[in-house]
Amino acid sequence: MGSVGAKEVPQLLDAQGKRIDGRGLEELRPLSIEAGVLRRADGSARVEWGDNKVLAAVYGPREVHPRHLQQPNKAVVQCRYNMASFSVDERKRPGLDRRSQEISKVISEAFESVLFVEEYPRTSIDIYIEVLQANAGTRCAGVVAASVALADAGIPMVDLVPAVAVGKIGGQIALDLKKEEDNYGEADLPMALVPRSGRLVLLQMEGHMTHEELKRALDLGVRGCQEIYQKQKEALRTRYRLEAPAPTEVEA
């Protein structure tokens, strides 16, 4: 541990360049995705990613609430990201704070750009993201879960949307920051990608890095997203393989 003022700062990289959880710089935390976990939602998914546990439930296209948000020419995409009081070390006050509102807004906008909203005027596509356990990267885990939940609901979209946070720790660019790295690192850059077109639909940054580092961080994030994308597709395949009716015998 080093110290900054009164605070003890953990050493984020050891002499071999390994991270505090033993990962290399370009390694994701263990990620598991399950589609179709909630009976009452039109579509749902559960994501466990490192120490994050996130559920997403999707409804729609359905009637808009509140009514005045209805759009005559397209569906509105309403995301509510919520972090449970028990999801973090220091109890979080329940309810939507400014951070949750900001995250809900950027995720709504990300999905509005991949869903065929013009096909469903005067309706709402509602996305609920519940963070049950948090350890940094929860907005990305929320996007990963929500996009699988949207596909599970059968809502047409351009592509699944993988997401990951890249950042800078101990002077190095690293993939998928955990809590200590997010807290004590130099930069944190969550991003979400449409793999088919390479279009970024969410990109935020906290901290500092050079132009050159930013380019490397984006490249690393895109590669991380490709890996996550495969797992999202696998989760959907597993769901529909399990549910597929047995093939009927063809009579000779």
Ligand code: UDP
């Ligand atoms: N966090 C917390 N209390 C809060 C908000 C966040 O303990 O009220 C923690 C939580 O582990 C979260 C992390 O700080 O995952 C990083 O938060 P950030 O705002 O960067 O969003 P995230 O990385 O989760 O998308």
